[in-house]
Amino acid sequence: MKSIVKRFTIVTHHETELIDITPRVLAEVEAAGVRDGTAFVLSLHTTTGLTVNEGLPDLEQDIADCLQGLVPDGRAYKHARFLHEDGQMAINAPSHLRGALLGFEVFFPIEGGRLVRGARQTIYFVELDGPQERTWSCRYWGNSRSASACRSEVGFTGEVRPDVHLSVGVHVAAVQSAVRDQEQLAHRVQGEGREHGVGVEVVLAVEHGEPRAP
Amino acid sequence: MIDFHTHPVMIKELVQDDPALQRAVREVFQLYFPAQPLEVFLAEMDEAGVERAVLLPVDCTTAHGCRIVTNEQVAELAGKNSRFVGFASVDPAAKDAPRRLEKAIRGLGLKGLKLDPALQRFHLDDRTLAWPLYQTCSELGIPVLIHCGLSWSLVGQAKYARPLALEEVAQEFPRLRMVIAHCGWPWVEEALLVALKYRNVYLDTSIVYSGTPGDALRHVLAERIGLDVLERSLPRQLLFGSNYPRADIRRTVRGMAALPLSPSLRERIARKNAEELL
Numbered sequence: 001m002k003s004i005v006k007r008f009t010i011v012t013h014h015e016t017e018l019i020d021i022t023p024r025v026l027a028e029v030e031a032a033g034v035r036d037g038t039a040f041v042l043s044l045h046t047t048t049g050l051t052v053n054e055g056l057p058d059l060e061q062d063i064a065d066c067l068q069g070l071v072p073d074g075r076a077y078k079h080a081r082f083l084h085e086d087g088q089m090a091i092n093a094p095s096h097l098r099g100a101l102l103g104f105e106v107f108f109p110i111e112g113g114r115l116v117r118g119a120r121q122t123i124y125f126v127e128l129d130g131p132q133e134r135t136w137s138c139r140y141w142g143n144s145r146s147a148s149a150c151r152s153e154v155g156f157t158g159e160v161r162p163d164v165h166l167s168v169g170v171h172v173a174a175v176q177s178a179v180r181d182q183e184q185l186a187h188r189v190q191g192e193g194r195e196h197g198v199g200v201e202v203v204l205a206v207e208h209g210e211p212r213a214p
Numbered sequence: 215m216i217d218f219h220t221h222p223v224m225i226k227e228l229v230q231d232d233p234a235l236q237r238a239v240r241e242v243f244q245l246y247f248p249a250q251p252l253e254v255f256l257a258e259m260d261e262a263g264v265e266r267a268v269l270l271p272v273d274c275t276t277a278h279g280c281r282i283v284t285n286e287q288v289a290e291l292a293g294k295n296s297r298f299v300g301f302a303s304v305d306p307a308a309k310d311a312p313r314r315l316e317k318a319i320r321g322l323g324l325k326g327l328k329l330d331p332a333l334q335r336f337h338l339d340d341r342t343l344a345w346p347l348y349q350t351c352s353e354l355g356i357p358v359l360i361h362c363g364l365s366w367s368l369v370g371q372a373k374y375a376r377p378l379a380l381e382e383v384a385q386e387f388p389r390l391r392m393v394i395a396h397c398g399w400p401w402v403e404e405a406l407l408v409a410l411k412y413r414n415v416y417l418d419t420s421i422v423y424s425g426t427p428g429d430a431l432r433h434v435l436a437e438r439i440g441l442d443v444l445e446r447s448l449p450r451q452l453l454f455g456s457n458y459p460r461a462d463i464r465r466t467v468r469g470m471a472a473l474p475l476s477p478s479l480r481e482r483i484a485r486k487n488a489e490e491l492l
Contacts, residue, residue: 013257015464073468080425082366087245089461091426131257133226133250 002144004032007044007137012130016068016098018060021136022123028138029115037142039115040107044137047095047129049102055122067128071097095129102126110142216488217259217267217463219359219395219420219455222283222291222298224249235287238280242333243272244367245459252291255458259297262456262463268299268488270328270359276307277335278369289322299492301326301359306336306343312350319354325492327351327358331374332365338379348387357391357416357491362398362405364423366460377405384412391491393453396420399430402438409451410443416491417448418455419470419483427461428469436473445479452483453491 006028010019021041029039043050053059077093106123109116125136222228223239226249239245259267269291271283285302292300302318304311306329318324327347329338336343338360351358362377377398384392393416398405400423409415421430435444444452456466470483 011251011253011257013260015261074428080429082422082424086247087243087366088247088459089422089427091461091465131254131261133248133254 002032002034002037002140002142004034004140005137007135009133009135010125011133012127014127015130016064017127017130018063018124019127020055020122021125022055022121025123025138026115029110029140030113032140033113033144034110034140034142035113035144037110037140038107039110040105040139040141041123042137042139043104043125044135045099045104047092047099048104048134048136049099049126049128050104050106050136051102051124051126052106052121053124054120060124063126067098067101068094070101092129098128099126102128110140215262215264215454215467215484216299216492217262217264217456217458218393218453218488218491219418220267220269220458220463221460222255222269222271222288224459225255225291226251228283228287228291234280235283238278238282242274242278242280242367242369243282244369256295256297258458258463262467264463264467266297266299266488267458267463268301268326268359268455268492270301271303272328272330272333273303273305274330274333274335275305277305277333282333285318285322285324289318289324292323300324301328303328303330304347306334306340306347311343312346315347315350316354319356326356328361329358330361330365330370332361332370332372333367335371335374337374338376339382344383345386348383348390352387352390355389357393359393359395359418361396362394363396363401364399366422377401377408380408380415381411384408384415388414390414392416393418393491395455396422396457397434397439399423399434402434406439406443410447413451416451416453416487418453419466420455420457420461422457422461426469427456427466428472431466431469431473441473441475445476449479449482450487450490452479453488454483 008024012019025039025041041050053063071094073094079093079096080091083090127134223243224245229235229239229249269288271281271285271288273281275281288300292298302315302324304314304318308314315327331338338344348358360380362375363372365372365375377394378401380392380394383390391414394405394409395418397417397419399421405417409417419431421434423430435441454470456463
């Protein structure tokens with residue numbers, strides 16, 4: 001099982017601003033090496049939001065306008081006072097309430113190393129009290145790509161003892177004969193492991209490219 | 215629009231490598247939220263429609279052993295970005311305070327003096343500490359912005375910051391242009407008295423006590439002073455100020471915009487009066 005948490009800092013430039021963070025989330029999924037699992041995207045603030053919608057400028061404006069309409073600036077909010085904990089005026093109740101409407105997280109499944117996402121789904125970090133420096137985080141959690149690959153590509157079905165773990169990394173070119181050779185090697189190593197009471201996980205990383213000379 | 219009252223105390227580029235400033239901001243000025251990049255300050259001005267901002271430091275070396283941003287740091291910010299207008303601060307208790315002020319103005323190119331009697335702990339009518347600085351400001355032809363009224367710092371003492379003390383100062387220094395910050399809240403009537411009486415005394419709108427900036431501005435300017443008084447008697451003596459980052463500039467601008475002012479007074483508060491003063 002693999003779990004990776006990353007934090008990303010951005011500077012926003014407007015009081016309300018929808019920032020497309022989809023490319024970054026996708027790139028990080030690729031880099032994370034999680035084959036099957038979940039990606040959680042979180043804001044670390046209370047006057048921002050995260051949402052998913054179609055990535056069109058007119059919709060972005062509609063979302064911003066709708067939030068401002070639902071939570072107008074001029075209402076008599078209680079959160080309009082000096083906040084001793086910060087040393088500044090707490091006069092951003094509408095920002096907090098708009099954030100509460102949006103929520104602070106989104107998540108997607110990861111399948112085959114890719115985010116399971118509709119073609120029109122854009123992931124937005126939504127600034128609601130900008131400009132500010134902001135941080136959002138991503139947690140990628142699931143089976144590591146290489147271990148899964150091992151099971152499906154090598155045909156490994158042996159029981160791996162969770163208390164004893166041994167990984168054997170084998171890099172081969174993506175040539176079927178070479179893979180078969182490595183399968184045999186993997187089974188042999190696995191068998192030896194069983195004789196000694198050691199669970200063996202064979203990690204077979206397939207490199208795509210020209211076959212190596214024999 | 216010109217914001218006549220901002221504090222460059224939460225700029226990450228200044229604070230992150232300056233432990234003395236970090237201590238001053240936390241323990242004396244008393245702000246406790248994370249510093250933000252300079253880019254955010256400028257974006258805040260853009261979002262609010264503010265073209266220039268006056269940067270105010272506070273030298274309280276004698277009272278608290280620190281300077282809440284140095285004159286050199288203010289000069290560096292103003293030197294790098296023409297949207298910033300730097301004011302100086304000197305410790306009134308320093309023996310060479312007038313000379314330091316002259317050096318900050320002539321040497322560093324700063325444009326005015328900031329005094330904070332609540333934090334610097336001197337009386338505004340103190341002839342030994344304050345008079346030489348007023349004299350120097352008069353001779354240099356620079357304005358002095360004076361904190362009056364409530365100081366949100368727990369180590370600040372408002373007893374030093376009563377606007378009425380400036381009546382005597384105005385009499386003694388008729389050429390000195392003074393800005394009473396925060397409209398002197400809660401002593402708004404004292405500030406109003408001095409400003410009504412002396413045409414070289416200004417009021418800034420950085421009123422921060424409770425509610426939104428819109429609430430505070432409406433209460434003080436419309437209900438306590440009266441918009442008709444502003445229109446008739448003080449159109450040339452009002453300055454827009456936000457007190458950023460104690461209050462954000464955006465919402466203070468919106469609070470001013472919500473007041474039913476004449477276009478000419480609005481323009482004077484937003485820009486003209488500040489331009490003439492600077």
